[in-house]
């Protein structure tokens with residue numbers, strides 16, 4: 063049985079946890095929500111690196127064999143530092159799903175929704191650079207999306223107005239494929255799909271991250287599939303937001 067540590071600024075990483083459990087149903091999961099410091103989106107890289115270190119120590123102390131940085135913003139700001147400082151620990155990060163979007167678009171325009179930190183990170187900018195000659199890539203910060211998910215507001219007039227404000231510019235630019243570049247956003251995916259209409263494809267990168275986790279566990283020879291399954295939730299703030307979203311992924 064592998065002990066899989068997962069962390070995010072809040073409940074968003076549960077969209078990755080949900081896919082991990084589908085791919086690896088018999089492992090021990092340790093989920094850390096850093097909700098006392100959420101959102102990460104506008105914080106400095108140094109701040110997020112410090113949080114990443116603290117949380118890594120907690121997860122390793124609990125026996126994690128591998129750490130999934132289930133947060134695009136923390137991946138952009140801190141995964142390179144964490145890998146350098148903990149060379150023995152496998153870290154899995156979030157990939158902006160620009161490649162499948164670029165391969166699948168028919169209009170030739172793809173939209174990316176992410177936090178400000180992710181959009182200015184070198185990882186995203188490099189990926190963008192690989193595809194921008196072939197497709198037009200338009201970006202928008204999902205302004206207020208993280209706060210909606212942390213409050214458990216996933217539908218209704220307030221969620222609709224907030225989501226529409228960031229989504230509409232991408233649709234107006236002709237995007238037929240929308241990449242969810244923040245792990246909180248998949249909890250708004252039904253609403254995003256309804257507002258965008260049936261012609262628009264929305265991509266959640268979590269299943270690809272789960273597949274990558276399976277590959278790395280195999281590569282490292284960490285045994286899986288033996289059970290029993292367990293999950294423990296940890297948080298730096300109040301439990302409510304995590305428990306609300308956890309009910310959806312159980």
Ligand code: DGL
Pocket residue numbers: 070071072074075100101102103104132133134135136177180208243244245246
């Ligand atoms: N869920 C995170 C991400 O994937 C962080 C969002 C935030 O805290 O701003 O980027």
